[in-house]
Amino acid sequence: AQTVTQSQPEMSVQEAETVTLSCTYDTSESDYYLFWYKQPPSRQMILVIRQEAYKQQNATENRFSVNFQKAAKSFSLKISDSQLGDAAMYFCALWGNNRLAFGKGNQVVVIP
Amino acid sequence: DAMVIQNPRYQVTQFGKPVTLSCSQTLNHNVMYWYQQKSSQAPKLLFHYYDKDFNNEADTPDNFQSRRPNTSFCFLDIRSPGLGDAAMYLCATSRGSGEQPQHFGDGTRLSIL
Numbered sequence: 001a002q003t004v005t006q007s008q009p010e011m012s013v014q015e016a017e018t019v020t021l022s023c024t025y026d027t028s029e030s031d032y033y034l035f036w037y038k039q040p041p042s043r044q045m046i047l048v049i050r051q052e053a054y055k056q057q058n059a060t061e062n063r064f065s066v067n068f069q070k071a072a073k074s075f076s077l078k079i080s081d082s083q084l085g086d087a088a089m090y091f092c093a094l095w096g097n098n099r100l101a102f103g104k105g106n107q108v109v110v111i112p
Numbered sequence: 113d114a115m116v117i118q119n120p121r122y123q124v125t126q127f128g129k130p131v132t133l134s135c136s137q138t139l140n141h142n143v144m145y146w147y148q149q150k151s152s153q154a155p156k157l158l159f160h161y162y163d164k165d166f167n168n169e170a171d172t173p174d175n176f177q178s179r180r181p182n183t184s185f186c187f188l189d190i191r192s193p194g195l196g197d198a199a200m201y202l203c204a205t206s207r208g209s210g211e212q213p214q215h216f217g218d219g220t221r222l223s224i225l
Contacts, residue, residue: 033211044116045155045202045216052211091154095211102154 002027004094006103013082014111020067021077021106023092032096034068036077039105040088048090051075084110115139118203118217125193126225133188133220135203144186145214146178147202155202161186162209190222198224 003026013019025034036048051059051068058066063080079086087110092103116137125131135144143162147155159168161180175197180186190197200221204214 035213037216044218045204047213047215050213098209100157100214104154105152 002029002094002096002099002101004092004101004103006092006106008106009104010107010109012109012111013079013086015084016081018078018080019082019108021079021090021092021108023075023077023103025073025075025092025094025101027073027094027096029096032094034066034075035093035095035100036064036066036075037091037093037102038086038088039091040085045091049077079108082108082110084112086110116203116205116215116217118201118220120220121218122221122223124223124225127195128192131190131193131222133190133201133203133222135186135188135217136184137203137205137215138184139205139207139215140183141205141207141215142183143206143209144180145202145204145206146176146186146188147204148197149200149202149219151199158188193222193224195224198222 005024032053034051037045038048039045049059049061049064058068065078067076089105091105094101119134145160146158149155158172175191177189200219202219203217206212206214
């Protein structure tokens with residue numbers, strides 16, 4: 001079975017500051033992919049960033065970057081220079097063994 | 113713009129009355145997924161189609177069924193909705209298998225009276 005754990009239900013960050021969301025996972029697969037998805041209130045879920053497990057280099061997308069620690073099975077998301085539009089629920093997800101497993105999500109609140 | 117469209121955004125039905133939710137895509141993706149998402153919870157996969165091949169999750173109730181008449185459309189049928197089926201239902205697509213990013217629709221929020 002694959003599990004994804006996000007242990008901080010809500011995180012607050014001051015506008016322009018940096019926030020890091022933690023995610024740990026467990027899988028027996030050697031070939032898997034990790035994702036962070038963003039779900040704003042009443043809006044569609046969108047992909048933030050994707051990491052292939054076989055790549056050592058951490059993925060980055062503009063202000064979003066990950067810290068992928070394969071041995072520790074950790075996949076944290078860093079949001080730099082936080083903006084009001086970053087306020088959303090963020091889900092960590094793992095694709096392996098032909099299925100996508102989601103964590104329970106982190107609610108990010110951005111304080112003006 | 114290419115996208116995943118779900119209709120309606122909000123659906124109200126009566127306890128036990130069949131309801132159908134629809135999803136269409138202009139991305140020409142092979143795979144279409146249906147998720148159930150209850151308040152403050154992670155999306156839960158109900159089933160998916162890889163082209164015409166239907167893949168049901170082991171714990172999806174028999175009450176939930178799906179149809180995919182062509183590449184663009186996929187339907188979720190709930191035969192006899194119970195109060196516990198009230199949730200947001202998300203449709204998603206991906207090109208090829210699931211290691212590719214999934215593209216989500218806005219969701220349909222289902223309420224049961």
